[in-house]
Amino acid sequence: MNPRPLPEGPVPLLLVGLHGHGRSHLRALLPMAERGLVRLVGVCDPRPPGPDDDLEGHGPLPYFDDLDRALQRTGAHITLLVTPIHTHLPLARTVLEHGSHLLLEKPTTATLAELDELTNAVRDSGLACQVGFQSLGSSAIEHIRKLLAHKTIGTLRGIGGTGTWKRTFAYYERAPWAGRRRLAGRDVVDGALTNPFAHMVATALAIADGGRHAPHRIEPELFHAHPIEADDTSCLRLHTHQGVPVCSAVTLCAPRSLPPTLHLHCEHARITFDYTLDRVTVHRPGQAPHTTTHQRTHLLDDLIAHLRHGRPLLVPPAATLGFTHVLEAVRTAPDPRPIPTEHQDVWREAGTTHRTVHGIVPLIRRSAEQMATFTELGAPWATPTRPLEARP
Numbered sequence: 001m002n003p004r005p006l007p008e009g010p011v012p013l014l015l016v017g018l019h020g021h022g023r024s025h026l027r028a029l030l031p032m033a034e035r036g037l038v039r040l041v042g043v044c045d046p047r048p049p050g051p052d053d054d055l056e057g058h059g060p061l062p063y064f065d066d067l068d069r070a071l072q073r074t075g076a077h078i079t080l081l082v083t084p085i086h087t088h089l090p091l092a093r094t095v096l097e098h099g100s101h102l103l104l105e106k107p108t109t110a111t112l113a114e115l116d117e118l119t120n121a122v123r124d125s126g127l128a129c130q131v132g133f134q135s136l137g138s139s140a141i142e143h144i145r146k147l148l149a150h151k152t153i154g155t156l157r158g159i160g161g162t163g164t165w166k167r168t169f170a171y172y173e174r175a176p177w178a179g180r181r182r183l184a185g186r187d188v189v190d191g192a193l194t195n196p197f198a199h200m201v202a203t204a205l206a207i208a209d210g211g212r213h214a215p216h217r218i219e220p221e222l223f224h225a226h227p228i229e230a231d232d233t234s235c236l237r238l239h240t241h242q243g244v245p246v247c248s249a250v251t252l253c254a255p256r257s258l259p260p261t262l263h264l265h266c267e268h269a270r271i272t273f274d275y276t277l278d279r280v281t282v283h284r285p286g287q288a289p290h291t292t293t294h295q296r297t298h299l300l301d302d303l304i305a306h307l308r309h310g311r312p313l314l315v316p317p318a319a320t321l322g323f324t325h326v327l328e329a330v331r332t333a334p335d336p337r338p339i340p341t342e343h344q345d346v347w348r349e350a351g352t353t354h355r356t357v358h359g360i361v362p363l364i365r366r367s368a369e370q371m372a373t374f375t376e377l378g379a380p381w382a383t384p385t386r387p388l389e390a391r392p
Contacts, residue, residue: 006077006307010039014100016067016091018045018055020174021105021346025055025082028298033058036080037304044070049216067091071098078303081105084177085195086186096125103303105132107198108320110187114327119317130303131315133323135275136197136206137302140294143280144273152284154267156244159204160368163197163250163260166363169353171252172228177227187331191222191230194327197250200234200260203275204246205322207262212321213241218329221373221382222336225253225344225355231308231336233357235367235374238326249367249374253344253357262365263368301314339381357381 005088010033015025022045032038042062043055055061060179064070070077079095081088082105089109096104102122108131109115122129147153172179180188193201205211215238222231240246250260264271270283281291293312295315305311313319345356374382 007305010036011078011304012041012074012076013038013078014042014070014076015040015045015082015144016079017105018043018049018072019047020082022082022125023056025080026058029080029300030057032298032300038300039333041074041076042070051175059216067094068098068232071095071100076100078103078300078333080300082174084188085190086110086177086183086188086351089118092118092129093121094227096121096129096238101127101303102129104129105134105302106195106202106320107189107327108317108324110189110327111331112324114319115321122317128303128306128316129315130299130306130313130353131313131317131320132299133199133202133320134204134296134299136211136315136319137299138275138278138294138295139296140273140275140278140280141203141206142383143292143294144271144369145317147280147282148266149177153271153282154249156208156257156264156266158245158247158265158371159208160263160265160371161197161200161204161246161248161250161260162263162364162368163248164254164364165193165196165250165252165257166254166354166356167196167232167252169226170351172226173352179226179230179232181331181335189230189327189331189392191219191234191303191330191336192250192252193234193236193248194330195238196252197248197260198323198327199275199324200248200250200262201246202320202323202324203273204248204262205240206319206325207264207273208244209240209242209322211319211323214325215240215322218245218326220333222330222333223339223374223381224336225339225357226353227338229335233339234336236326236330237371237373240322245371247367247371247373249364251357251364253280253355254361255356261368264337265371304318337383343381
């Protein structure tokens with residue numbers, strides 16, 4: 001296939017996935033449309049916008065409930081795919097078959113085998129595919145790499161990750177696939193490590209080894225406080241192909257949401273990276289912490305720069321190989337174990353169920369500091385207990 005060259009003016013773009021996370025993409029697209037970078041030529045979703053929906057300021061747009069028809073009618077040069085994880089591969093194939101370049105929301109695919117299929121389909125199409133790990137567009141990553149090359153920092157000995165967010169049960173009621181490991185015979189893998197905190201894992205791997213290599217000795221510990229199939233409170237330890245340990249500990253059952261952080265344990269210093277804020281702090285013994293904040297390149301900007309000027313993509317599918325190995329380990333691990341209610345605060349408020357796991361924030365901090373799993377740290381609920389309770 002010979003991809004169509006981009007037009008001189010705004011690039012025609014189709015958004016697939018209008019509701020949920022698609023709304024944040026609509027908001028992000030508005031300033032790009034206003035400065036003439038893109039032109040939103042339509043939206044595609046099984047559920048139409050409401051009669052009074054101004055599409056986050058874009059105004060009335062052609063609506064489609066069928067992707068083939070949307071691509072045929074709009075002639076979009078770039079398609080932004082913001083759909084459930086298990087639909088990524090088949091919908092991406094459809095987009096590529098119509099000759100449209102692709103910005104694919106993370107995670108890339110629901111299985112490692114599907115990543116291979118997608119990579120081959122992109123290669124055979126001659127088109128470009130960027131994966132929406134937005135944190136990998138941060139210039140903070142290159143800044144950290146330069147710090148690690150400096151003798152005053154020394155060798156990287158490990159990376160710990162802390163993720164403490166609060167999500168009520170309404171988070172899992174928003175869509176049929178939310179909180180599921182499988183749906184209608186398809187892998188979904190919508191767990192805390194593989195979806196809301198996927199950026200943590202992918203960013204740690206990008207710093208440690210570029211993210212393009214299969215990790216070794218992946219050890220997932222998966223639990224859930226909410227009555228769901230997938231994990232909402234989990235820890236995962238791995239070693240990169242170069243032997244650097246990475247230990248990510250996360251929960252969606254914290255008392256409140258805090259910025260997730262990567263903690264780099266180095267020979268002569270410690271670096272903390274608040275990756276959602278592009279903020280890097282270096283802690284050297286005997287010195288005051290030094291904090292810098294960095295710019296982030298939007299991945300759509302980067303995709304267009306790649307198509308116009310040949311600049312290498314920041315996040316092609318190959319750059320997500322390490323993360324997808326982690327997703328595969330989570331997918332094939334035993335089903336997450338329930339955290340007994342005696343280790344939770346559970347209450348009803350604003351029409352939904354809230355859950356907080358006792359002592360979860362200090363436990364997660366200890367995990368990142370000691371590079372230890374929940375069971376190694378002696379969490380009282382980190383053992384098989386009762387069967388899955390019914391949804392409220």
